[in-house]
Amino acid sequence: MKFFLDTANIDEIKRINDLGLCDGVTTNPSLINKEGRDFEEVIKDIASTVDGPVSAEVTSYDYEGMVKEARELAAWADNVVVKIPMTEDGLKATHTLAQEGIKTNVTLIFSVSQGLLAAKAGATYISPFIGRIDDMGEDGLRLIAELREVLDIYGLDSQIIAASIRHIGHFEGAALAGAHVATIPGTIFPKLWSHPLTDKGIEGFKKDWDAFTKR
Ligand code: G3P
Numbered sequence: 001m002k003f004f005l006d007t008a009n010i011d012e013i014k015r016i017n018d019l020g021l022c023d024g025v026t027t028n029p030s031l032i033n034k035e036g037r038d039f040e041e042v043i044k045d046i047a048s049t050v051d052g053p054v055s056a057e058v059t060s061y062d063y064e065g066m067v068k069e070a071r072e073l074a075a076w077a078d079n080v081v082v083k084i085p086m087t088e089d090g091l092k093a094t095h096t097l098a099q100e101g102i103k104t105n106v107t108l109i110f111s112v113s114q115g116l117l118a119a120k121a122g123a124t125y126i127s128p129f130i131g132r133i134d135d136m137g138e139d140g141l142r143l144i145a146e147l148r149e150v151l152d153i154y155g156l157d158s159q160i161i162a163a164s165i166r167h168i169g170h171f172e173g174a175a176l177a178g179a180h181v182a183t184i185p186g187t188i189f190p191k192l193w194s195h196p197l198t199d200k201g202i203e204g205f206k207k208d209w210d211a212f213t214k215r
Pocket of ligand 1: 028
């Protein structure tokens, strides 16, 4: 499974990239807004920091607007992937962009049907929002497993990005369910390497080493 960072914060990205654990980045209008920086500047900054794909989302919702914006975004850097919302116009735009060789990430996927349609339209990535599905009292991780099964049965090339990850259980569950990618918020990522028993173990070893060296 690849690890993407779900953030537009360059410090969070650099921290994980320095560990060799950042395979790519996803952003959305809310994450860009949070940074308070110019959209183009942030995306170019991220795209030159990481080697992998960087998703930048269109803000138009009509077919012509999405395609126009997508072509502009894709020209910002070679590794920009254009995020397209899962709508009829979004599917049409995804199909057009696939024919032009522009990579897309179809976002706001909440059902197997939506994922299957986006994959058939030519999406490079499809992004089911598992946390938001759980918020509805449904099972986000089940959707990941079902999408993976459907893509495999029909030999579709789209990769599943498990998005809207809120906790370690989502990350581990996405890995087990066969997500190709997990996109992890910068605030959640450090929790993946932490464990209270690791901290306790280190504390015990330190204490015993101190006692040994004072003998
Ligand atoms: O990748 C999608 C993500 O940014 C949305 O997360 O927690 O707002 O549902 P959340």
